[in-house]
Amino acid sequence: MTATAPPAPAHGAPSRGRVLPPPVTGQEVVLVALIAVLWLVLGLATPAFLSAGSIVPLLVATAPVALIGIGMTVVIVTGGIDVSVGSTVMVSAVVVATTMVATGVPLPAAVALSVAVGGLLGLVNGVLIAYGRVHAIIITFGTLNLFRFIGLRVFDSSTVEGIPATLAVFGRGEAGRTLGVPHSFAITLVLAAAAWWYLRHTAGGRHFYAVGGDAHAARLAGVAVRRRVLSAYVLTGVLAGLAACFVLAQGTSSLAANVGSGTELAVIAAVVIGGTSITGGRGSVLGTVLGALLVQTVATGVTQLGWPSQLSALFVGVSIVVAVGTDLIRQRTRRSS
Amino acid sequence: MTATAARPADAGTDRPESLPAKALRVLLTQRTALLVVLLVAVLVTMTTLSRRNYLTAPYDTGYLAATLINAVPLVMLGLAELLVITSGRGGIDLSVGSIVSLTGMVFGFAYGLWGWPLPAALLLAVVFGGLCGAVNGALVAYLGFPALITTLATYYAFSSLALVVNRQQPINSEPVQQLYSAAAAVDLPLLPEAFPRVPLGVFTFLLPTALLVWVVLARTTWGRRLYAVGTNDVAARWAGIDVRRTRFSAYVAAGAISGLVAVVTVAQFASARPDAGTTGNGMALPAITIAVLGGVAITGGIGRVGGVVLAALLVVWLNAGILLAVPGNAGAQFQLLSLGVVLVVAALLNGVATRRYGGTS
Numbered sequence: 001m002t003a004t005a006p007p008a009p010a011h012g013a014p015s016r017g018r019v020l021p022p023p024v025t026g027q028e029v030v031l032v033a034l035i036a037v038l039w040l041v042l043g044l045a046t047p048a049f050l051s052a053g054s055i056v057p058l059l060v061a062t063a064p065v066a067l068i069g070i071g072m073t074v075v076i077v078t079g080g081i082d083v084s085v086g087s088t089v090m091v092s093a094v095v096v097a098t099t100m101v102a103t104g105v106p107l108p109a110a111v112a113l114s115v116a117v118g119g120l121l122g123l124v125n126g127v128l129i130a131y132g133r134v135h136a137i138i139i140t141f142g143t144l145n146l147f148r149f150i151g152l153r154v155f156d157s158s159t160v161e162g163i164p165a166t167l168a169v170f171g172r173g174e175a176g177r178t179l180g181v182p183h184s185f186a187i188t189l190v191l192a193a194a195a196w197w198y199l200r201h202t203a204g205g206r207h208f209y210a211v212g213g214d215a216h217a218a219r220l221a222g223v224a225v226r227r228r229v230l231s232a233y234v235l236t237g238v239l240a241g242l243a244a245c246f247v248l249a250q251g252t253s254s255l256a257a258n259v260g261s262g263t264e265l266a267v268i269a270a271v272v273i274g275g276t277s278i279t280g281g282r283g284s285v286l287g288t289v290l291g292a293l294l295v296q297t298v299a300t301g302v303t304q305l306g307w308p309s310q311l312s313a314l315f316v317g318v319s320i321v322v323a324v325g326t327d328l329i330r331q332r333t334r335r336s337s
Numbered sequence: 338m339t340a341t342a343a344r345p346a347d348a349g350t351d352r353p354e355s356l357p358a359k360a361l362r363v364l365l366t367q368r369t370a371l372l373v374v375l376l377v378a379v380l381v382t383m384t385t386l387s388r389r390n391y392l393t394a395p396y397d398t399g400y401l402a403a404t405l406i407n408a409v410p411l412v413m414l415g416l417a418e419l420l421v422i423t424s425g426r427g428g429i430d431l432s433v434g435s436i437v438s439l440t441g442m443v444f445g446f447a448y449g450l451w452g453w454p455l456p457a458a459l460l461l462a463v464v465f466g467g468l469c470g471a472v473n474g475a476l477v478a479y480l481g482f483p484a485l486i487t488t489l490a491t492y493y494a495f496s497s498l499a500l501v502v503n504r505q506q507p508i509n510s511e512p513v514q515q516l517y518s519a520a521a522a523v524d525l526p527l528l529p530e531a532f533p534r535v536p537l538g539v540f541t542f543l544l545p546t547a548l549l550v551w552v553v554l555a556r557t558t559w560g561r562r563l564y565a566v567g568t569n570d571v572a573a574r575w576a577g578i579d580v581r582r583t584r585f586s587a588y589v590a591a592g593a594i595s596g597l598v599a600v601v602t603v604a605q606f607a608s609a610r611p612d613a614g615t616t617g618n619g620m621a622l623p624a625i626t627i628a629v630l631g632g633v634a635i636t637g638g639i640g641r642v643g644g645v646v647l648a649a650l651l652v653v654w655l656n657a658g659i660l661l662a663v664p665g666n667a668g669a670q671f672q673l674l675s676l677g678v679v680l681v682v683a684a685l686l687n688g689v690a691t692r693r694y695g696g697t698s
Contacts, residue, residue, distance in 0.1 A: 081485070083622075133692075134684040135635045137429070137485075141626055142684065145677030149670055157666040265431075265489060278483045279427075310500035317494030321476065324486050 020200060024286070027275030027327060031290040035297055042301045049304055056182055058300045060172040060250060063184035064089070064243035066292035068263065069270045070188075070195045071122075071236030073288045076271055077199075078232050079212040079280030080136035084125060085240045085267055087147030089260030092117045092244035094151050097160040097255045107166050115241040121147055122237015126230035144264075152257060160255040163248065170249035184246045188289070191239075195285045208232065212280030269316055270295055273323040294319065365690040368632030371683075372647040379651060383658035392661040404657040406536040406605065409543045410437075410598045412649040414624035415631065416550045417591035417598075419645050421484070422628055423554075424587040425567030425637025428477070431488040433595045434621040435495035436469045437614030440599035442499050445508035445609025452512075462596040469495060470592015474585035496615045509608035517607035542601050546594060551642040563587060568638030626676060627652060630683050652676065 043050035068085050075082050096114045099105055105113070121143070128139045168175040170184040177183065199205035210218035211228050219225045247259060273291035276283025295316055302312040354362070364371050387396035394400065414433050421430040443465050448458035473491055476482040554560035562583045565573040570580045598620075603609045614620040631648035633640035655675055660668045 128681065128685070132685050133688045138629050138635060138684045139681060141622060141629070142677045142681035144622070145626075145673045145680070149674040149677065152670045152673070153667075265492070268489060269493070272486050272489070278486055308501050308504070310497050310505070313493040313497035314501075317490040317492070317497070320486060320490035320493070321482070324482055324490075325480070328481060 021282075023200070025275055025284060026330060027323070028284065028287045028290055030326065031274065031287065031294060031323075035290065035294055038294070038297050038301060042297075042304065046304045049301070052180060054300070054304070056177065056180070057172050058296055059185040060176065060182045060246075061300075062292050062296040063170075063182070063188045064246045064250075065263070065266050065270055065295070066185075066289045067188045067191065067243045067246065068236065068240050068267045069274070069288040069292050070192055070285050071232070071239040072267050072271050073274070073276050073283050073285050074195070074199070074208055074232045075136070075236050076268075076276050076278060077208050077212045077280060077283045078229055079215065080129060080229065080232065081268070081278075082125060082140050082233060082236050083137060083264045083268075084121070084140040084144040084147055085236060086260040086263035086265075087144050087151060088118050088121045088237055088240040089244045089247060089263050090151040090257075091121060091147050091154070092241040093248050093255060093259050094154045094160060094257075096244065097163050097248060098154060100164055100166055101160060101162055104164060105166070107169065110166055111242070111245055114245050115238050118241020118244065119234055119238040122234040122240070123230075125237065126233030129233060130226040130229040155257045159257070161253065163251075163253045163255060165253075167245050167249040170246045172250060176249065184249070187242075192285050192289045199285065209281055212282075214281075266295065267292075269320055273319055275323070275327055277327075291323075362694060365686060366694050368644045369641070369647060371686070372631070372644065372651055376647060376651045376654070379655050379658065383654075383661075386658075386662065392658075393664050394661050396658055396661055400657065400661075401654060402535045404653055405539050405543075407656070408649050408653040409536070409538045409601055410620065411623060411627055411653065412543055412646055413546050413594050413598045413601070414620055415627035415645040415649055416546060416642065417594040418624050418628035419631070419633050419640045419642065420550070420554075420563070420587045420594075421591045422625075422633050422635060423563055423567045423637055423640045424584045425570055426477075426484070426584070428484045428567070428584070428587070428637055429488065429625065429635075430470075430473065430588065430591050431485065431621045431625075432469070432473060432491040432495055433591065433598075433624055434614035434619035435492045435499065436466055436592055436595040437599045437602055437620055438499035438611060439469065439495045439502075440466045440596045441603050441609045441613050442502050442508065442611055444600055444603055445513060446503075448516075449508045449510040449513040449609060459600055462600050463593050464596070466596020466599065467589050467593035470589045470595070471585070473592065474588030477588060478581045478585035492615075492621070496612075499611045499615075503611060505611055507608045507610045513603060513609060514607045516604040538601055538604070542597060546597065547642055547646055550594075554642060559583070559586070564638055566638075623652075623676070626680050630680055634687075652679070655679075 039050065048054055068089075072082060072085065092114045095117050096110050099113060100110055125136075125140055125143055128134065128143070129136045132139065165171075165175075170176055170187075172182060178186075199208060207218065207223045207228050210221065210223050211225050215225050244260070248255065251259075270291035271283070271288045272278060273294060274284065274287025274289070275291075276287060298315045298319065299309070299312040302315065303309050364374065383392075383396045386392055414437075417433055418430060421428045440462050444458055444462040447453040447461050448455065453461070469491070473484075473488055476487045477484045554563065562573070562578050565576065565578055566580050566583045570584075573583075574580050595614075599613070602613045606613065627648050628640070628645055629635060630652070631640070631644035631646075633645065652675075656672045659671050659675060662668075663671050
């Protein structure tokens with residue numbers, strides 16, 4: 001496990017061979033091929049699929065899951081997990097929605113508020129996990145309930161009605177596109193590219209892998225383990241807050257209390273399909289974006305083929321098993337060779 | 338983990354431990370002691386509030402007994418998680434809720450539509466649940482998949498199948514609706530009049546399951562093997578234990594228990610609902626919460642039936658009190674708060690106990 005998660009890049013030691021994993025892993029190549037095949041097959045089966053009217057909503061729907069997936073990848077790389085992101089999205093969405101209805105805040109303020117709320121909730125997770133020394137899944141199961149409580153209190157037992165179209169720049173309508181590219185997906189791609197570069201090419205980024213590979217060894221090597229863990233959860237919270245804006249923009253002018261429920265599982269599925277090891281120390285943001293795209297392609301494809309939409313969850317489950325299975329087989333062959 | 342850490346409790350032979358220090362140590366290291374204290378605190382607080390008329394309805398033994406119906410699925414699924422988490426290597430089962438949904442539909446078909454007799458349909462539910470668990474177990478134990486991922490995948494797959502199998506329609510034919518009366522509260526023979534009416538499901542499902550799991554874990558070699566595998570699977574393998582088979586059987590048992598819960602849920606709702614175990618937060622998250630609260634170590638190898646049962650009782654009776662103290666929708670919301678706070682505090686206490694006394698039991 002640790003073999004693929006070296007510490008900071010060793011400058012001036014080229015003779016020791018490859019230090020970094022390859023820029024694009026086998027899993028990602030397989031995913032690109034799979035998505036291409038799926039799009040081709042769906043395009044042949046239903047000609048409407050490969051049109052802008054179908055691809056743009058697909059990309060817009062992918063954006064929130066892929067965006068939170070960036071943070072979740074970092075969290076899982078450090079050996080943790082965050083099952084509370086669905087509740088974080090809910091709290092951010094309802095706080096922003098009620099504020100917009102009450103005061104009509106402009107776009108930058110709405111986004112800043114949403115990101116701040118998400119970051120604050122992420123900070124709660126991070127402090128409890130990094131300094132309480134408790135397994136991340138237990139803490140985030142607890143905060144999942146706490147955040148839901150906060151969100152439901154803000155909702156006050158009803159829906160939020162009459163939300164203004166402040167966030168339409170992130171939506172799937174005309175205002176949400178430049179040259180046909182939806183803004184939300186473009187922002188996700190830019191942030192994913194930045195995260196990919198940071199995780200791969202800076203010492204700080206490699207520290208996350210070191211923590212996930214062996215936290216004790218990382219600490220002895222001078223990595224500020226707690227601060228790394230804390231920042232991973234804050235990052236996830238911030239991105240969940242931004243994703244809440246995307247979710248609001250995709251919705252109608254009313255917001256119900258079930259917003260964000262199930263997001264955590266969709267995000268974890270995307271991360272895992274993208275080839276990130278759940279035990280930590282290995283993974284890439286690129287794969288996560290591709291995983292989210294694959295999941296959304298399957299969901300869109302199932303509905304466009306006229307199958308019952310509930311079937312898409314079955315295919316997501318099968319995709320997870322296949323993705324993890326091929327990864328396990330690759331690891332075993334690599335070890336034996 | 339911290340085997341080398343000094344244990345003040347053991348080293349105290351020359352200097353006797355003071356009573357408060359001893360009480361603190363017992364509370365922090367014995368999960369059942371902590372749960373009993375919390376349970377008594379909840380009962381005393383709520384009864385006092387009830388006496389002074391702060392609650393919308395009396396919080397008495399009759400009410401407490403009636404709310405036990407909520408404990409039936411909670412305890413049973415908590416025990417399912419106990420088996421799986423104890424089996425170690427990151428063992429966890431996110432799919433129990435969707436197994437409940439899917440098995441409930443299968444039970445609904447067999448009993449409600451095909452006219453199977455109740456015992457046969459019950460057996461089918463247990464076997465089918467066990468089969469669903471076997472899918473998890475085969476992937477985790479024999480193919481080496483991480484449990485979290487495997488059960489996430491099967492959560493999606495089973496819940497999707499449950500929705501598709503009857504086109505999202507519930508099954509509530511005549512025989513299924515009559516099951517409801519079987520789940521109602523009963524007067525027990527042999528007990529005095531004053532004894533509160535306890536829901537029948539407690540005696541037909543909860544107690545037998547809890548007893549069986551306790552016997553299996555505490556009194557059979559399979560139980561010892563499961564603890565050994567969960568504590569250190571390499572050592573267990575060198576001790577001649579079939580690690581894969583033991584771990585596999587833990588997942589099968591969890592599936593079978595979920596199958597039983599499916600029958601309970603169908604009877605409780607008088608209808609086989611395709612989303613019975615997956616609506617809202619689903620059944621898996623509360624079950625895992627109960628198991629962890631009951632002292633089951635997420636790292637495996639530690640966990641007791643008594644702790645899980647006490648944890649479920651604490652949550653059920655606390656929730657019942659909250660419903661009376663905070664009327665309306667807000668009551669359900671404060672239940673989320675209490676569940677979250679109790680879980681986080683219990684987890685943090687576990688951390689303190691590990692650092693101070695070298696572990697919990």
